[in-house]
Amino acid sequence: MLTVDDDDFWADMVPLEINGLPAMQESVMVVGFPTGGDNVCVTKGVVSRIDRSTYSHGRTTLLAIQVDAAINSGNSGGPVILGDHVVGIAFQCLTSGENIGYIIPVPVINHFLEDLERHGGKYTGFCELGVSWQSLENEGMREVLDMPKGLTGVYITKTEPLFDASRQLMAGDVLTHFNGVEIADDGTFLFREAVRINFGHLVSQAFNGEVAMLKVWRNGQHVELSVQLSTPHQLVPVHSHDLKPHYYIYGGLVFTPLTCWYLRSVYGTDWSCKAPIKLVEKAFAASKRDTQEEVVVLSKVLAHDINSGYQDTGNIQVMKVNGVRVVNLAHLAHLVSTCTDKFVRFDLEWNKVSTLVVRHAGVTR
DSSP: OOOOSOGGGGTTOOOOEEOOOOOTTOEEEEEEOOTTOSSOEEEEEEEEEEEEEEETTTTEEEEEEEEOSOOOTTOTTOEEEETTEEEEEEEEEOTTSSSOEEEEEHHHHHHHHHHHHHTTTOOOOOOBOOEEEEOOOOHHHHHHTTOOTTOOOEEEEEEOTTSTHHHHOOTTOEEEEETTEEOOTTSEEEEETTEEEETHHHHHTSOTTOEEEEEEEETTEEEEEEEEOBOOOBSSOSOOTTSOOOOEEETTEEEEEOOHHHHHHHHOTTHHHHSOHHHHHHHHHOBOSSTTOOOEEEEEEOOOGGGTTOTTOOSEEEEEETTEEOOSHHHHHHHHHTOOSSEEEEEESSSSSOEEEEEOTTOOO
C-alpha cells in the first residue's frame, strides 16, 4: 500500500467511494496516464462481459469485468468510474483483440483490502479449493454415477496434497454445492440475473483458514463436508520481484530455483511461448507436494575442463543428486556438500541429457 507522508496533500480532496458492480452494457469511464502524452486521459466504454479471467501479473483467475474502453500501457491502476463512485481498477487488455480491456471489480478490491487489514498489512492471497474437476454435462456420465434427476455438480478428478480438501474429498466425488450454492454441470453458479460464472469465485471470496461447507454425491449418497480453505501452494513462485535470487555453483554448474521472474529474465516477456515446455507447464499448472518443495534448474554451465561437454546444457530441471530426489536448492547443496563419493551425479529432466557426472575431489564450491 502506498501513501503520501505530507498530510497537506489530502487537504480539500473529496474521496470517491468504492462500491457497486456495473450491469451489462452500462457505461463507465477509465481514467489514467497511458502512453502518448503527459496529461490525464479519460476514455469511455460499456461493460461487455462479467466473468472470471486470468490476471496476467499474478497468474490468478479471479472475477474481472470486460469493457470496450481503450486500456493501454500506463492505464493500469487507474480508477474506473460510474457516476460518482469507483467500480473498478483498470489493469490489462487483450492485445490480440480490439477494444478488449479488463478492470478489477469491487469484490476483488475489497477482498484485497480486508486481507491486508486482517493480517496486519500483509497480503496472503485468494483461496482455492485445491481440486481438479471436469464437467458433468454428459448424460451418460451422470447415469454411471447414479445421480438423481435434477442433481447437478462437477466430477472431482484430483485433489492437491497440501490442501485440506485432499483429506475430505476424493477422486470420483461429485461436488454439488459450495456453502449452500448450487453448482451446475458446467461448474458455474448463478452470479446475478442472466450471468453465470465459475464456482471458483465463491472460493476466492473466502479468506485463508476459513471453513466452507460442501455437499457431495458419493457412492449413491449425499454427504456433507467441512473443508478449510487456503491460498495456493504454487510450485513456481509468481511474486518474487522483491526477492534476491539464490544460486549454488558447483564445478561450474549454476543451480537456481525456478521462478516466473527467472523465466522472464531469460526468455523475455513472452516466456510462456519461448521457454522449455516442461518449465512452462510447472510454472502454470504445478502445485507443491510438500511445503519446502522447489523446482531447481541447472541454469548454465561455466566452461571448465571438469565440465567439458556440458557447456550447451542449461535451463533444465535437476531431478536427483546421486539417486536422491531434489526437494529444493538447499537440499541439493546439502546432497553435494555431504557427498563422499568420487563423483557427484546429477539426473536431469528430458532424455536428451539424462545425467551429468562431475568429479567430486578438488572442486571449489
